[in-house]
Amino acid sequence: MSTRPGAASVPDDALVEAVDGLRRRDPLASAATVFVPWQTRTLLVAAALLIAGLVLLPGATVVIVTAAVAVLYLATMVQRVLLFVAGLDERTILTVSEAEARELADDDLPRYTVLVPAYGEPEVIGQLLEHLGALEYPADKLEILVLLEADDTATVEAAQAAGVESPMRLILVPPAEPRTKPKACNYGMQFATGEIITIYDAEDIPDPLQLRRAVVLFRRDPGLACIQARLAFHNSDQNLLTGWFAAEYGLWFRYLLPGLASRRWPVPLGGTSNHLQAKVLAEAGGWDPYNVTEDADLGLRLARRGYRTGVLESITWEEANSDAINWIRQRSRWYKGYLQSCLVALRRPRNALRVIGLRGTVAMTLLLAGTPIAAASNLIFWLVAFIWLLGQPAAIAVAYPAPVYYMALTSFVIGNVLALYSTLLGARAGGDTNLLMACLLTPLYWILMAIAALKGIWQLLVRPSYWEKTVHGLDGQDDERTGHDRDHESESAVPSS
Structure with a gap:
């Protein structure tokens, strides 16, 4: 096991810190507890009122x-439009030219630490070393x-066989629950000496100049x-699902995230290629090992501490998920993690309002909680619409008085077009001109989203910290050309907390 010289006690201390450091120092910032007491009471009261209302009125x-769901849909749609319009301004995404990146003298560069967590990845370690060497x-x-x-054992032996040479170091994380990517990153951070820290997954192919570009910014x-x-994603044309996934990511990383950053609202980070000031990361408490979207959670925690995030025009290539069942596993985990992150962020509502403001708090809530809730509601309302088309029963008409009907119709027509x-x-924006059919068939993608959202909400209640396995390497392309890219999340299995 790798340790600091002369610090034999570091591994045990480092493991304790990796698992329980954040929870110990700031319990309200950890998702180890899903609902704090006031949130539990609020949900129970809301459920009781709903049941009583359905019985009595x-x-x-x-x-x-x-009406409440229609308002949620409309608010979510308006927010997306505002973020999209903001992201249309090319100045919202930060750019550094190759010339600027290479102008920096080597002696003038800060020390940089790259964390590469991997689990069950023996087949990609060789490609990993090659990509990082570039x-x-x-x-x-x-x-x-x-x-x-x-x-x-398999991954460790594969890494040793491939040869881990300077500036690379192999850090063995002691086996302990939860077996998550954030726990591994927390452990590795204690051995890091860089002024800037970034994360790459074992299957990433980053822009070779990305570190220099970040230093310039x-x-x-x-x-x-x-x-x-x-x-x-490099495999956007593999099938319809990868086309949907690639188009969605193009919108997310080219317009919506830059739109959030430009307004100085909380930015839910991606699980890779985020570059952080080491002192700020340490102050924020590192990553939450109990949150299944630790990246989004960290982005919100930085915002709640008054820090800003920017989006860099520098691409890290990955593999889009090409199997529907596999995609649902992955997306349900993301939706569950979004809800976890939002619950944690709202545990101190007055603090959130003071630091990020009312608009930022509303934007954060709509994005992280509104997205999975609206997606899950789709199945119910699609069923209601189907029943109405079949027989136009009076009971459904009663549920849609004129104001609610026109609000829902506006969301349906204008929202879908937008x-x-x-x-x-x-x-x-992603430079892929082969996605027209996938974009036009996007409503079919929403069905998968609805299924994943329902699953994510259910797992939040019964298995909140379970990190569901995602199968990778389904692109069927040559590893030398693609680097065997896969999705940007870790894939450890975690027992529920």
Whole structure:
């Protein structure tokens, strides 16, 4: 096991810190507890009122619930439009030219730490070393910590066989629950010596100049605490699902995240290629090992501490998920993690309002809680619409008085048109001109989203910290050309907390 020289007690202490450091120092910032008491009471009261209303005043209660969902849809749609319009301004995504990146003298560069957590990845370790070796950064200013579980024998042996040479170091994480990517990153962070820390997954192919570009941005704007690079997929044309996934990511990383950053609202980070000031990361408490979207959670925690995040025009290539069942497993985990992150962020509502403001708090809530709740509600309302088309029963008409009906109709017509249009622009921004059919068929993608959202909400209640296995390497392309890219989340299995 790798340790600091002369610090034999570090591994045990480091493991305790990796697992329980955040929870011990700031319990309200950890998702180890899903609902704090006041949130539990609020949910129980809301459930009791809903049940009582359905029993005593069913008609009025159904109208209220329908109106509430219609308002949620409309608010979510308006927010997406505002973020998209903000993201259309090319200045919202930060750019650093190759010339600017290479102008920096090697002696003038800060020390950089790259964390690479991997679990059950023996087949990609060779490609990992090759891709990281392509980073254009002086070896004496770079350390790459390859974080492997000590009992993941196959991956450890594959790494040793491939040869881990300076500036790379192999760090063996002692086996302990939860076996998550954030726990491994927390462990590795305690061995890091860099002024800037970034994360790459074992299957990523980052822009070789990405580290230098990030250094330029940090110096250009000292107020930045974190820089998120863009993520894109190399296999967008594999099937319809990968086309949907690629178009969605194009919209997310080219328009919506830059739109959030430009308004200085909380930015939910991606699970890779985020570059962080080491001192800020330590102050924020590192990552939450009990949150299944630790990246989004960290982005919100930085915002709640008053720090800013920017989005960098520098691409890290990955593999889009090409199997529907596999995609649902992955997306349900993301939706569950979004809800976890939102619950944690709202545990101190007055603090959130004071630091990020009312608009930022509303934007955060709509994005992280509104997205999965609206997606899950789709199945119910699609069923209601189908029943109405079949027989137009009076009971359904009662649930849609004129104000609710026109609000829902506005969301349905205008919202769908805008969603399709923005998805097309997202695909175009990603430079992929082969996604027209996938974009036009996006409503079918929403069915998968609805299923994943329902599953994620259910798992939040019964298995909140379970990290569901995602199968990778389904692109069927040659590893040498693609680097065997896979999705940007870790894939450890975690027992429920």
